Amino acid sequence: MQKKIPEAAIRRLPVYLRVLDELIEDGVEVTSSADLAGRTGLSSEQIRKDLAYFGAFGTRGVGYDTCLLNRRIKKILGLTHPAKVALVGVGNLGTALIRYNLAQPKDIHITAAFDADPRKVGFRLGELEVQDPERMEQVIRSQGIKMAVLTVPAQEAQLVAEQLAVAGVEAILNFSPVKLKVPGVYVQDVDLTIELQSLAYYTNGAEAAVSGKV
Amino acid sequence: MQKKIPEAAIRRLPVYLRVLDELIEDGVEVTSSADLAGRTGLSSEQIRKDLAYFGAFGTRGVGYDTCLLNRRIKKILGLTHPAKVALVGVGNLGTALIRYNLAQPKDIHITAAFDADPRKVGFRLGELEVQDPERMEQVIRSQGIKMAVLTVPAQEAQLVAEQLAVAGVEAILNFSPVKLKVPGVYVQDVDLTIELQSLAYYTNGAEAAVSGKV
DNA sequence: CACTGTGAATTGATTCACAGCT
DNA sequence: AGCTGTGAATCAATTCACAGTG
Numbered sequence: 001m002q003k004k005i006p007e008a009a010i011r012r013l014p015v016y017l018r019v020l021d022e023l024i025e026d027g028v029e030v031t032s033s034a035d036l037a038g039r040t041g042l043s044s045e046q047i048r049k050d051l052a053y054f055g056a057f058g059t060r061g062v063g064y065d066t067c068l069l070n071r072r073i074k075k076i077l078g079l080t081h082p083a084k085v086a087l088v089g090v091g092n093l094g095t096a097l098i099r100y101n102l103a104q105p106k107d108i109h110i111t112a113a114f115d116a117d118p119r120k121v122g123f124r125l126g127e128l129e130v131q132d133p134e135r136m137e138q139v140i141r142s143q144g145i146k147m148a149v150l151t152v153p154a155q156e157a158q159l160v161a162e163q164l165a166v167a168g169v170e171a172i173l174n175f176s177p178v179k180l181k182v183p184g185v186y187v188q189d190v191d192l193t194i195e196l197q198s199l200a201y202y203t204n205g206a207e208a209a210v211s212g213k214v
Numbered sequence: 215m216q217k218k219i220p221e222a223a224i225r226r227l228p229v230y231l232r233v234l235d236e237l238i239e240d241g242v243e244v245t246s247s248a249d250l251a252g253r254t255g256l257s258s259e260q261i262r263k264d265l266a267y268f269g270a271f272g273t274r275g276v277g278y279d280t281c282l283l284n285r286r287i288k289k290i291l292g293l294t295h296p297a298k299v300a301l302v303g304v305g306n307l308g309t310a311l312i313r314y315n316l317a318q319p320k321d322i323h324i325t326a327a328f329d330a331d332p333r334k335v336g337f338r339l340g341e342l343e344v345q346d347p348e349r350m351e352q353v354i355r356s357q358g359i360k361m362a363v364l365t366v367p368a369q370e371a372q373l374v375a376e377q378l379a380v381a382g383v384e385a386i387l388n389f390s391p392v393k394l395k396v397p398g399v400y401v402q403d404v405d406l407t408i409e410l411q412s413l414a415y416y417t418n419g420a421e422a423a424v425s426g427k428v
Numbered sequence: 429c430a431c432t433g434t435g436a437a438t439t440g441a442t443t444c445a446c447a448g449c450t
Numbered sequence: 451a452g453c454t455g456t457g458a459a460t461c462a463a464t465t466c467a468c469a470g471t472g
Contacts, residue, residue, distance in 0.1 A: 006441060014411035018391060032453065041393040044453095045443060052455055060449040060454045078414045085410065092317075096310035097406065103306075108410045146417040149410075171416040173409055177232060179255040186416035190409055192311065195387055195402060196299065196322045196363075197228035200292045202385040202400035203360040220463060246431065258431095259465060266433055274432045274471045433470080443460070449453090 009050040013073050015040050016047070018106075020070040032063035079107040084145045086169070088160050089152035090115040090123070090130050093175060093192075097149060102126045110149070112139050116156070133160075140167040150174045161185070223264040227287050229254050230261070232320075234284040246277035293321040298359045300383070302374050303366035304329040304337070304344050307389060307406075311363060316340045324363070326353050330370070347374075354381040364388045375399070 019039045023031055033044040033051075040047070051057055051069070054076050058064045074080050085101075087094055087110050094113070101110045102125065114133045115121060123130045131139065139145075148169045152160050157176035164172060164185075171186040177194075180187045233253045237245055247258040247265075254261070265271050265283070268290050272278045288294050299315075301308055301324050308327070315324045316339065328347045329335065337344045345353065353359075362383045366374050371390035378386060378399075385400040391408075394401045 004440095008441065010415050011408065011412045013415070014405075014408040017411065018407070034453085039393075041395075043443070045445095046441090048454060049442080049456080056455065058454050061452050062450070063453065076415070077411055078417055079411065083414045083417070092310040092313040096306040099306040100406065101410075104407075106407050106411065108407070108414070147410075147413055170418055171413045173413050179253075181255075186413070188409060188413055188416075190404065190406075191228075192314065192404075193232070193318075193320050193322070194225065194228040195404055196315075196361075197231065197291055197293065197320065198225045199361055199385045199387050199400070199402055200297045200322065201224050201227070201290070202402075203292055203297070204384060218462095222463065248431085257465070259467095260463090262432060263434080263464080270433065272432050275430050276472070277431065429472105431471090434468090435466105436468105437464105437466070439462100439464070441460100441462075444458080446456090446458105448455080450451105 005053045009053055012040075012042065012046075012050055013077055015042075016050075017070065017073050017077075017079075020066050020073070023066045024070060028066055030063045031066055031069075033058075035063075074107065077107075082107050082109045083147060084109055084111040084143055085147045085149060086110070086112040086114065086136070086140055086145050086164070087149040087151065088114045088133070088136070088164070089150065089156075090117075090120050090125075091151060091153075094149070094151035095125065097151065098125050098128060102128070108147075111143060112145065116152075133163075136163060137167040140164070140169060144168075146170045148172050150176055150180075152176060154178045161187070219267045223267055226254075226256065226260075226264055227291055229256075230264075231284065231287050231291070231293075234280050234287070237280045238284060242280055244277045245280055245283075247272075249277070288321065296321050296323045297361060298323055298325040298357055299361045299363060300324070300326040300328065300350070300354055300359045300378070301363040301365065302328045302347070302350070302378070303364065303370075304331075304334050304339075305365060305367075308363070308365035309339065311365065312339050312342060316342070322361075325357060326350075326359065330366075347377075350377060351381040354378070354383060358382075360384045362386050364390055364394075366390060368392045375401070 033047045036047050037044040057069050057072050090113050098110055113128050113130045114136050115130050116133050120130050121132045148164045150172055154176050157178045161180045161182045165182045174187050174189050177191055247261045250261050251258040271283050271286050304327055327342050327344050328350050329344050330347050334344050335346045362378045364386055368390050371392045375394045375396045379396045388401050388403050391405055
């Protein structure tokens, strides 16, 4: 084992990945922490430190080889070959996420979709067909899926999360406004209502209210 | 002014708001930091501290009045009357967010939607009609809109953000994979590709790769 | 007595500053 | 000379522990 890696650093790796993809696309072979800083809005020290957590990828006096760094980060994230993801809950948001992913799959492929509504089962989105949740465990196991996106209504989220865990899922991206408790599974919450509501604070009206001027 | 309030605390306020709504719905009149902790997955100390940043809302030996606390948090966030939001970019994700918001508007209402695609202009979603971006500044000004959701393609994001700022928008929820630079505007990024890619790290395959076992 | 509110201690993340390669 | 890699310092957030109060 090595020194512990900040969670925040891991969440920045995909940012570097995206910028590196663009640089490689443009034929740029070498970059620097300062260049990456300009393109990401982060500081150059932070970028160097983030990368150094995983080893020394750069060359002093020169910078970072874009292709090499890209490969290294993909390896760290476990994206050397595309990761398969299951999505459960093909409502508005689930459908949008599937279409979005089918349009631009960035090393992540939604390869299975489930919905409990019988009217949705059999519905096709590109090559993807919505399946009955009955088949969930079997499909997830046979495809070796380790990640899931959860876009079901709040009251079903905990149960579905447990079923996913049983089927072998190790990480869940949870869009339901519920705190999931699933031992051994990493859960990342994305809550759009929270994002919108907390945004309101940064509006002048709210700040004024806090300092007691309204 | 008062002691500085952690950004993290502000992002937790909507969580408290949701739990309080549920408690009030169930007729519960008093709660405690320990009870809220159980319902949110946070620690009771953290909850007390978060609330104390904004003043003393509780009663020692008793707890917090659910209705009062709910009102106070709404006031802090500037949600005493529903906040109006403009959404720009009515693609898959934008449409899903509008439908989601129309279905369950939590003190936040998307009251204007814009898309540059002439085929989308005039399209109706509930009472909402997609408008030409030409009208954006005028509509945002006349409605007094201060918040916007940005779901346009990456290459248009910076320009649209600047137009929003000119129109008087003070806070943007940005779904585009671009670092926006708009002085004086608070930008909160939500990047679904980053969420998915970083999720992959928490899968056993990736962790093993980092520690060099693969 | 039970629960809040809060300084003090701790833990975690970022920034600084510079030594070390190429 | 130029840029990385990193210990030390700073800054931010969380947790601890307990005094204060209805």
